[in-house]
Amino acid sequence: MTTLESGSIMRPAAARNRTRNVVRLQFVNTQTFLWVPALVLAGAWVLTILIYWMLEGAGVSGVKTGGGSQAPLWYFLVVGIQAMTLTFPFSQALSLTRREFYLGSLAAAAVSGLGMSLLFTFLGLIEQSTGGYGMNGYFAYLEWVWERGPLAAGLTYFVLTMLFFILGFWSATIYKRYGTAVLTIVLIGIGLALVGLVALVTWRQAWPEVGQWILETGSLGLTLWAILVSALLAIGSYLTLRRMPA
Numbered sequence: 001m002t003t004l005e006s007g008s009i010m011r012p013a014a015a016r017n018r019t020r021n022v023v024r025l026q027f028v029n030t031q032t033f034l035w036v037p038a039l040v041l042a043g044a045w046v047l048t049i050l051i052y053w054m055l056e057g058a059g060v061s062g063v064k065t066g067g068g069s070q071a072p073l074w075y076f077l078v079v080g081i082q083a084m085t086l087t088f089p090f091s092q093a094l095s096l097t098r099r100e101f102y103l104g105s106l107a108a109a110a111v112s113g114l115g116m117s118l119l120f121t122f123l124g125l126i127e128q129s130t131g132g133y134g135m136n137g138y139f140a141y142l143e144w145v146w147e148r149g150p151l152a153a154g155l156t157y158f159v160l161t162m163l164f165f166i167l168g169f170w171s172a173t174i175y176k177r178y179g180t181a182v183l184t185i186v187l188i189g190i191g192l193a194l195v196g197l198v199a200l201v202t203w204r205q206a207w208p209e210v211g212q213w214i215l216e217t218g219s220l221g222l223t224l225w226a227i228l229v230s231a232l233l234a235i236g237s238y239l240t241l242r243r244m245p246a
Contacts, residue, residue: 018096022104023111025094026086032082033112041072041119045139052137064137072116076161079109080168084176098241105169106162106234113161121154145219156223163230170237178246 027033044182048068055064083105091101123140132138146153175183201210 018100019104019107021094022101023092023108024094024107025090026083029086032079032086033108034115037072037075037079037116038119040075041116044068044071046124048139049133049137052133052135056135056137061136064132064135065142066139067119068144069139073157073160073164076109076113076116077165077168077171079112080165080170081172083109083165084169084172088176098244099238102238102241106166108161109165113148113158113165116158116161117154120157121150125150125154147218148220152220152223156219159182159223159226159230163226163233166230166233166237170233170240173237173240173244177240202208 045068048066051066052064063129065203087105088101096104116213125141127133127141128137128146132141170186171183174186201207217225
């Protein structure tokens with residue numbers, strides 16, 4: 001084997017090892033990717049069950065659902081921000097490339113997000129089998145999300161965690177690259193775009209069509225669209241990171 005051939009084989013292997021080192025680096029602080037997400041999930045679940053228990057005691061016997069399950073998913077915005085702001089300087093001190101740092105950070109988020117989605121799926125199965133803990137109260141099981149089964153529901157939870165992580169990571173990257181003013185302008189621009197979209201749909205009186213499309217697409221279909229959006233945001237986040245000074 002020639003030196004060139006040997007080097008061409010070693011370089012990809014070395015890159016994979018360095019990417020795995022980024023995953024280990026992210027998990028050095030286990031609170032960011034492990035304990036705090038688990039604590040947020042446990043806290044949201046306990047508070048939700050207590051509310052359902054009080055409602056049950058007050059004679060409310062109908063189906064009980066709430067928004068508490070969103071809390072651990074939204075927390076992945078914070079995970080993305082911390083993955084960038086707390087760990088990126090160390091990665092540069094270790095001479096890791098931005099590509100290696102980004103891929104390793106996404107991999108670390110995927111590990112944490114997979115664990116979160118598995119917990120959600122497990123809780124949903126328990127709620128199905130117990131009739132909502134005997135109170136007709138549901139935290140992780142939402143019928144619309146679970147209409148295609150537990151695997152599809154688990155995929156939805158996983159994609160949402162990754163989407164929120166990428167959004168948090170990208171916002172932190174913009175902040176580090178351009179500063180607070182530019183980040184604020186970007187967030188205001190996104191807000192204005194969303195308001196403009198709502199105004200356009202309202203002006204065209206197209207809300208029935210929008211609602212019909214959402215129902216026909218279903219939870220799994222929307223999840224597949226979310227995968228596409230996540231991929232586009234991930235590319236944008238990486239391109240911003242590449243242009244960030246050391």
